[in-house]
């Protein structure tokens with residue numbers, strides 16, 4: 001039988017359970033334990049996922065059967081949990097946002113490096129069909145050199161756990177939701193250099209952060225991007241454009257559709273509809289990175305540096321909203 005990575009789930013909420021179910025489907029992984037601070041959550045997840053359950057983090061991390069962990073606890077706990085896992089010598093997959101401060105990301109990256117373990121970060125949007133295909137198109141030169149991008153993600157927040165409703169524990173939507181969009185803009189446009197943002201709290205008032213933001217980011221090489229995001233928009237929608245030297249990709253994610261426009265054709269060169277926008281399961285892909293890192297020593301394609309960059313952009317956007325000034329991003 002092929003070597004299998006023993007994986008432990010740390011944080012048995014909605015996302016953690018989804019990831020653990022995925023881990024159980026991988027040929028080279030098996031779920032060997034689940035942990036949560038809430039005993040009922042740990043016990044219920046242990047029963048559903050057919051794995052031993054723990055409420056003592058040190059105990060599950062001391063189990064030699066655990067070679068890798070999935071960290072899916074609330075955002076403000078990521079640093080503490082990741083550092084504990086690294087100190088125990090476990091390879092790590094951490095949900096986004098990697099942390100709530102760039103300085104915390106630096107400490108987590110250093111802890112993983114010092115322990116000789118890999119740190120993968122869950123920027124799964126890259127692997128959703130529309131975004132996966134757009135990256136392939138960009139890499140294939142379909143629009144020449146990409147230099148500008150606009151993303152608009154509008155929707156409702158719905159019922160949110162208490163930790164999600166406080167900036168101190170979730171970071172607010174710029175971290176909790178838009179870590180995805182910020183990461184994707186960097187994936188397409190390169191390293192961020194500075195951020196200017198505005199925000200308002202107009203519709204969703206039971207939180208302590210903005211419900212609507214505009215974030216303008218300057219990337220290396222003079223590239224630039226804009227994010228318009230709201231958790232207080234009726235109807236919602238997710239759309240945008242990537243502008244390149246030879247063409248433009250326009251997209252909607254709900255429903256999935258991509259148009260590629262060129263200059264010469266004077267219109268749409270290619271339209272890709274939902275039926276042809278398929279991709280391998282995104283969670284399988286991101287957890288396979290953990291398995292390949294742990295068993296084969298393959299550096300994870302989405303690692304600590306990527307997680308840090310998204311956090312740095314979100315942190316700079318909040319600072320810019322609060323000060324009214326553009327904020328320079330400190331390189332890793």
Ligand SMILES: NC(=O)c1ccc[n+]([C@@H]2O[C@H](COP(=O)([O-])OP(=O)(O)OC[C@H]3O[C@@H](n4cnc5c(N)ncnc54)[C@H](O)[C@@H]3O)[C@@H](O)[C@H]2O)c1
Nearest residue numbers: 011012013014015016037038041072073074075077095096
């Ligand atoms: N990639 C994605 O698209 C995506 C989607 C949803 C959530 N997430 C991320 O996954 C993580 C978990 O989100 P969720 O929706 O599963 O949250 P959740 O509130 O459903 O679950 C969090 C779990 O962590 C446990 N926990 C462990 N340590 C804790 C502590 N110190 N304090 C409080 N609770 C603690 C809670 O008891 C709970 O069971 C977050 O980082 C979130 O940003 C990512």
